[in-house]
Amino acid sequence: MANIEVGGNSYETDEEGYLVNLSDWNSDIANYIAGTENIEMNDQHWEVINFLREYFEEYQIAPAVRVLTKAIGKKLGADKGNSEYLYGLFPYGPGKQACKIAGLPKPTGCV
């Protein structure tokens, strides 16, 4: 267990930096975690993060990368539903990195 300090508040994370309490999440925390991953959030990042949060809200799981890619393609168009685009935004993996920023657990089966 570890803690991150954002806006004067302390939030619990696991040893890999994923938020422990999903309900803690807010956009300041997202920006903070993105910073620790060397990502500067722009609208394209946010589009994916918001998509992930909606997906989690509906299914209660973080999608595998392959599933995320396909679902994004369906919703946001084929130009975004591909690995090149998503890895461009999240170089260390759209599953792993984007889920962390979105305040979700690590996708099942993701090592």
Place this chain on the structure above:
Amino acid sequence: MLHIVNKSPLTSVTLESCLNTATGGDVLLIEDAVYAATRGSAAEAKLQSAMGRFKIHVLMPDLEARGLGDRLAEGVTPVDYSGFVELTVSNKTSQSWL
């Protein structure tokens, strides 16, 4: 196909589900499922009536451990651990009913 059952027939429907669902093949009773293969048990009749479709085996070390080594029901084949291994080898697939 080899069906492995490990639950007592008196507390769980696992053996019944196995016998009612599977189309045939080998059934191996291990752990608490060995109680089904004892003379006078309430499950004995069920086992007997399934013998047309299944070959029923029981893991003797488990039966002996429970003090029932001398009460093996009619028509059930006793196996030891190497017999267990042979059954898993001779069947293309195994299913452990939990």
Place this chain on the structure above:
Amino acid sequence: MSDTKKFMFVNRKAPYGTIYALESLEVVLITAAFDQDVSLVFMDDGVYQLKKGQQTKGIETKNFSPAYRALEGYDIEKLYVEQEALEARGLSEDDLLVDVTVLSRAEMGALMDEQDVVLSF
């Protein structure tokens, strides 16, 4: 693909009393990454896993039932439910939260015989 195997996951336990249902679901989601021919079977108390309207707030446990609706996105579309198990529990197909194929016990047995790997939970 020639190295595709037929995997069947047999779910026979109710969702919250034991960890089996959740464990099975996690294994299924992981298996989906390997592009195999996956079937999910729900029989005995396993049919309760798919019951609509699960509300777990009161038991402070994660409600994982919405994840069954995500399976389609994982290309897992073969869900089979045993007719006799539904009937014994006063349930019908309309009570389930995903589209399934209802099979008789005998049909289920025949389907089992076609598999390369059967994993029971």
